[in-house]
Amino acid sequence: MSGDASVLARIERLRKGGAPRVLDLFSGCGGLSLGFHAQGFEIAASVEFDRDAAASHGANFHPGDPRHARARDITKLTPQQLAHELDLGPVDQAIDVLVGGPPCQAFARVGRSKLREIAEHPEAFRMDARARLYLEYLRYVEAFLPLALVMENVPDVLNHGGQNVAEETRLFLEELGYEARYTLLNAAFYGVPQMRERMILIAVRRELDVDIRFPEPTHHVELPPGYAGSRQVALKLLRSHDGAAPGYVPAALPHPGLEPAVTAMDxxxxxxxxxxxxxxxxxxxxxxxxxxxxxxxxxxxxxxxxxxxxxxxxxxxxxxxxxxxxxxxxxxxxxxxxxxxxxxxxxxxxxxxxxxxxxxxxxxxxxxxxxxxxxxxxxxxxxxxxxxxxxxxxxxxxxxxxxxxxxxxxxxxxxxxxxxxxxxxxxxxxxxxxxxxxxxxxxxxxxxxxxxxxxxxxxAVPPLLARAVAGEIAAVFERAVGRNQRRPGRLAA
The missing domain is CATH 3.90.120 (DNA Methylase; Chain A, domain 2)
Known part of the structure; x- marks a missing residue:
């Protein structure tokens, strides 16, 4: 099935009431999965190398099905094999949303030109251990072509040795037919009793023709100086190359009128x-x-x-x-x-x-x-x-x-x-x-x-932070499906 037909077919399934299906890569025990599950998404599959974490994910989201509790090595597992092992159906129809965060130590100075070679040379850089997990994530995106995806990682990926990995990822995703944006979110602003800064990238298929938005804060706290300093370091590269990172969207900051942050004692x-x-x-x-x-x-x-x-x-x-x-x-x-x-x-x-x-x-x-x-x-x-x-x-x-x-x-x-x-x-x-x-x-x-x-x-990704992000993906589908209900059989141009 062509890419356009695949997108239309999945939108039609959602229009008929089907729950959006999620594939969680580098899933760990399932923090991202839990946040999406709370917003009504179906957790269709996961890939996790750690045996205990894979067992936890299976026990929580597919209890009684040992296939989902099995540890898997993404470097030795093709998307087609995963879809076959878990009866997901054809790869281009198997999932609607892909989420996950390649381990931060996997980020290396890959460069956009090398990212482009993934599509043309599937074995390129296979022997480069520093970049391999990152590239595998992108290969899975290319194979499954989800309607939307979420990539999560540490803020330092915005300035990794002078390289903005998030921006390079955005440019690569655009060549695959996505609109992508990224920002920094602090978990404490979303009801998590923990000050945890994360980079969140959201990408949506261009055919859906919807704006990408990030969740509004629900809680307020003044972050200690160390957190503000870490954020400034992460954003330094963006500011030193004015206009060189059009994919970055400053997140809305909380104001004192919001609920106070959840404390350790709470x-x-x-x-x-x-x-x-x-x-x-x-x-x-x-x-x-x-x-x-x-x-x-x-x-x-x-x-x-x-x-x-x-x-x-x-x-x-x-x-x-x-x-x-x-x-x-x-x-x-x-x-x-x-x-x-x-x-x-x-x-x-x-x-x-x-x-x-x-x-x-x-x-x-x-x-x-x-x-x-x-x-x-x-x-x-x-x-x-x-x-x-x-x-x-x-x-x-x-x-x-x-x-x-x-x-x-x-x-x-x-x-x-x-x-x-x-x-x-x-x-x-x-x-x-x-x-x-x-x-x-x-x-x-x-x-x-x-x-x-x-x-x-x-x-793990804090589930309440993941739930806030998942709410924005749910809103994307609601806007896209609603438009298609008015114009059956086609997406907005």
């Missing part, structure tokens, strides 16, 4: 407190999600109510993944920190605790000689070993009255970047608290053990 305060570690009731070993943590009886915030009652992902009694890391050296130290404290303050507090321990031993008649093996062992049991000059931001105690700082993928290795604001609990956040900060509802399942779940959450 997001996590209704979950049961965790204090067993302070009594010595938590040991080493894998953390499994096999124990229900019942909701306490208390008044919920609107956000907590949403997380408990998200349609299709409800949780009535409690959560199963409210588990934390085993960090016995630092639990008492966490309680000493003030909200907003980072590693230098933590290290100084730990040194004071060490000095107090030495003084206590001295009061009891035991002198520990400075520099002795016993002195070194005692210090190591209290004071973290990291250089305060090299790791100024390694730790952070969360502020209860602000959205959380950005959750990173290294949550899978440690959680010191998000120490719970409640000193009485004196710990880092749990898996479920991390999920709440990303706006995953309580009924959303994470497969694998604790480390795998943290990694999936840290890598």
């Amino acid at each position: 997001a996590m305060g209704d979950l049961p407190p965790i204090t067993a570690h302070l009594r010595g009731d938590i040991g080493r070993g894998a953390r499994r999600f096999d124990e229900l943590a019942a909701y306490p009886t208390r008044r919920n915030t609107d956000y907590a109510t949403l997380m408990r009652g998200w349609p299709g992902f409800e949780s009535a009694e409690g959560v199963w993944d409210h588990v934390i890391r085993y960090l016995p050296r630092d639990w008492k130290l966490f309680g000493r920190l003030l909200p907003g404290d980072q590693y230098p303050q933590a290290h100084a507090a730990a040194v004071r605790m060490f000095e107090e321990a030495l003084a206590d031993l001295k009061r009891r008649g035991k002198i520990v000689r400075t520099g002795s093996a016993e002195w070194e062992a005692l210090r190591a049991s209290i004071v973290p070993p990291y250089d305060t000059g090299k790791f100024p931001n390694k730790w952070r105690k969360m502020e209860p009255d602000l959205p959380a700082r950005t959750l990173m993928a290294h949550l899978g290795k440690d959680s010191y970047s998000h120490i719970h604001y409640d000193s009485a609990q004196s710990r880092t956040i749990s898996v479920r608290e991390a999920a709440r900060l990303q706006s995953f509802p309580d009924g959303f399942v994470f497969c694998g053990a604790m480390n795998a779940a943290f990694r999936q959450i840290g890598n």
Whole structure:
């Protein structure tokens, strides 16, 4: 089927009431998918290399169908093979929307001339590991020719070593028949209790003849200086080449008249407190999600109510993944920190605790000689070993009255970047608290053990941000379908 006929056929299917079908590439556990699902889209398929993340995506969007829980390597899987394996039908009719974000480390100085060669030389640059995943994403776009697509990534893709990857992508997509625009959105402006800046690119088939719009903010917060600075760095290349990035659209900024941003306490305060570690009731070993943590009886915030009652992902009694890391050296130290404290303050507090321990031993008649093996062992049991000059931001105690700082993928290795604001609990956040900060509802399942779940959450697109973007794609289809209802059988010129 020709490209024009394929577009018309899919528009006709939507006009008859069919739900728009989504393919999620580099899907992770499904943050983007969940946002689109919430707007009425059908999650038709996904491609994800990580085994646990693929299992999570399948468990949430295709429970009981093992085909959708299988990890797949996009570099070894053609679009035709994917469509065949999942019974999606002909590739040019299989999906309506393609979403996803190639891993940011995949971006290299590819250049638009090289992007053009994809269509003519399918094997071009196949051996270039730096660019391969990025090019595979574009190959899938070329094969499926979705009516609309969303690409998500870090703001740095606007200025990657002097290269605007988003603009080069836009120009390539235009050659495939799309109109494309991109912008920067902060998740906190869309109801996510987390300050997380993302580049969002939206592209729509030119035949649909509709404007591309980005979601209006719903919440307001003054971002800390570091976020404004990061945005300025990302936009520096655009400003230094005036007019060289016509695809960039400045996003609408929030105003103080909007709802206040959702805070960490709004997001996590209704979950049961965790204090067993302070009594010595938590040991080493894998953390499994096999124990229900019942909701306490208390008044919920609107956000907590949403997380408990998200349609299709409800949780009535409690959560199963409210588990934390085993960090016995630092639990008492966490309680000493003030909200907003980072590693230098933590290290100084730990040194004071060490000095107090030495003084206590001295009061009891035991002198520990400075520099002795016993002195070194005692210090190591209290004071973290990291250089305060090299790791100024390694730790952070969360502020209860602000959205959380950005959750990173290294949550899978440690959680010191998000120490719970409640000193009485004196710990880092749990898996479920991390999920709440990303706006995953309580009924959303994470497969694998604790480390795998943290990694999936840290890598995800916040579902509420995805829901806002999906709403704009839904509006695109509503405008296009409505026009075709008035003029059956053809699209606007």
